[in-house]
Amino acid sequence: MFKFFISNDTTPGQTDRFLRLNAHVPELVRSIGVSEQTLDVQAMKQMNLITAECQFSPRAFAAALSHVALWGNVAQHKTAVHVFENNAVLCANFEAESTRILASLPEDWDFVLWGNTPGATIQFDVLPELALFSGAVQPPYSARGAAALSEMNVTSLAFPLMATQSIAGYAISPSGAEKLIKACVPLTSTSVPAANGQDGNVAAQTLPQLMSLHYSTMKAYVCVPPLCMTDASAPSL
Numbered sequence: 001m002f003k004f005f006i007s008n009d010t011t012p013g014q015t016d017r018f019l020r021l022n023a024h025v026p027e028l029v030r031s032i033g034v035s036e037q038t039l040d041v042q043a044m045k046q047m048n049l050i051t052a053e054c055q056f057s058p059r060a061f062a063a064a065l066s067h068v069a070l071w072g073n074v075a076q077h078k079t080a081v082h083v084f085e086n087n088a089v090l091c092a093n094f095e096a097e098s099t100r101i102l103a104s105l106p107e108d109w110d111f112v113l114w115g116n117t118p119g120a121t122i123q124f125d126v127l128p129e130l131a132l133f134s135g136a137v138q139p140p141y142s143a144r145g146a147a148a149l150s151e152m153n154v155t156s157l158a159f160p161l162m163a164t165q166s167i168a169g170y171a172i173s174p175s176g177a178e179k180l181i182k183a184c185v186p187l188t189s190t191s192v193p194a195a196n197g198q199d200g201n202v203a204a205q206t207l208p209q210l211m212s213l214h215y216s217t218m219k220a221y222v223c224v225p226p227l228c229m230t231d232a233s234a235p236s237l
Contacts, residue, residue: 001079001080001081001082001102001171002027002029002079002081002082003025003027003028003029003081003082003084004028004029004030004031004070004081004082004083004084005018005022005028005029005030005031005083005084005085005086005088006031006033006063006066006067006070006083006084006085006086007030007031007032007033007086008032008033008034008035008062008066009032009035010035010037011086014086014087015030015086017231018084018086018087018088021089021146021147021150021231022088022089022090022150024090024092024094024150025090025094025095026095028084031066031069031070031083033062033063033066033086034061034062034063034065034066034069035062036058036059036061036062039058039061039062039065041058041061044061044065048185048186049065049068049185049186049187050186050187050188051186051187051188053188053189054186054187054188054189055189055203055204055205056187056189056204056205056206057205060205060206060207061187063085063206063207064184064187064206064207065187067083067207068181068184068185068207070083070172071172071177071180071181072177072181074172074173074174074176074177075174075177075178075181077174078174079174080171080172080173080174081171081172082098082114082169082170082171083169083170083171083172084168084169084228085167085168085169085230087168087230087231088115088168088169088228088229088230088231089146089147089149089150089228089229089230089231090114090149090150090169090227090228091149091150091152091153091154091227091228092149092150092151092152092153092154093153093154094114094227094228097153097154097155097156097227098112098114098171098227101156101158101223101227102171104158105158105219105221106219108173108175108219109173109176109219109220109221110172110173110175110176110179110218110219110220111161111170111171111172111173111176111180111215111218111219111220111221112158112170112171112172112220112221112222112223113161113164113167113169113170113220113221113222113223113226114168114169114170114171114223114226114227114228115168115169115223115226115227115228115229115230116164116166116167116168116226116229116230117166117168117229117230117232118137118138118139118142118229118230118232119136119137119138119142120136120137120164120165120166120195121134121135121136121164121165121195122134122135122136122137122161122163122164122166122222123161123162123163123164124159124160124161124162124222124224125159125160125162126159128160132162133159134162137224137225137226139225139226139229141154141225142229145231145232145233146229146230146231146232146233147231149228149229154225154226154227156223156224156225156226156227157223157224158221158222158223158224159221159222159224160220160221160222161215161216161220161221161222162215162216163193163212163213163215163216164208164212164215164222165192165195165206165208165209165212166208166230167208167211168226168228168229168230169227169228175219176218176219176220179214179218180211180214180218183210183211183213183214184207184210184211184214187207187210188204188210189203189204189205190203190204190210190213191203191204192204192209192210192212192213193212
């Protein structure tokens with residue numbers, strides 16, 4: 001499977017940092033992300049990629065469209081891929097462990113979340129239809145910083161993913177790409193649960209918030225403990 005990381009031309013230092021921290025992972029391919037400096041929101045609205053009601057910031061628009069563009073390629077070429085944000089760090093055995101996890105899933109899987117920001121709220125089925133975990137997953141290695149993960153081997157389990165508003169890296173199949181394009185495009189600020197789950201609903205401000213609304217209706221999974229995590233010391237897309 002291709003392994004894409006999204007990085008735009010305005011952050012060359014972050015591209016170098018990503019490749020240095022993940023030098024143990026072979027064949028990482030840069031996907032040039034949409035730049036907020038060159039983003040024409042009005043044109044995006046005319047192309048029905050963004051609704052008039054969408055409240056995303058220019059940065060959030062650019063990040064979202066960078067992912068959506070990759071989804072379009074996955075759907076068109078009928079080939080599953082890995083996608084990483086440019087501040088993700090992957091575990092030392094990512095290649096072998098991600099391959100093992102994917103082989104253990106049903107052939108018609110849609111989406112697999114490899115990791116997100118440590119401490120981000122997440123919901124997944126521990127025992128489908130019997131036990132639901134809802135809370136923050138704080139991997140034991142996260143206290144040492146994301147860079148430490150690049151030197152660690154991780155053994156993980158995949159659980160059905162229900163919701164999370166944070167992504168660092170994921171695998172997506174052609175069917176998953178088609179479903180997320182249909183569900184999330186055009187981008188709009190529909191009502192989503194607040195991040196802490198106690199403040200009711202808020203207007204969506206990011207693509208991961210929109211994605212979170214649809215995992216429960218897809219064949220989506222999450223790895224625990226995660227195989228990658230956000231590097232908090234580096235800027236996001």
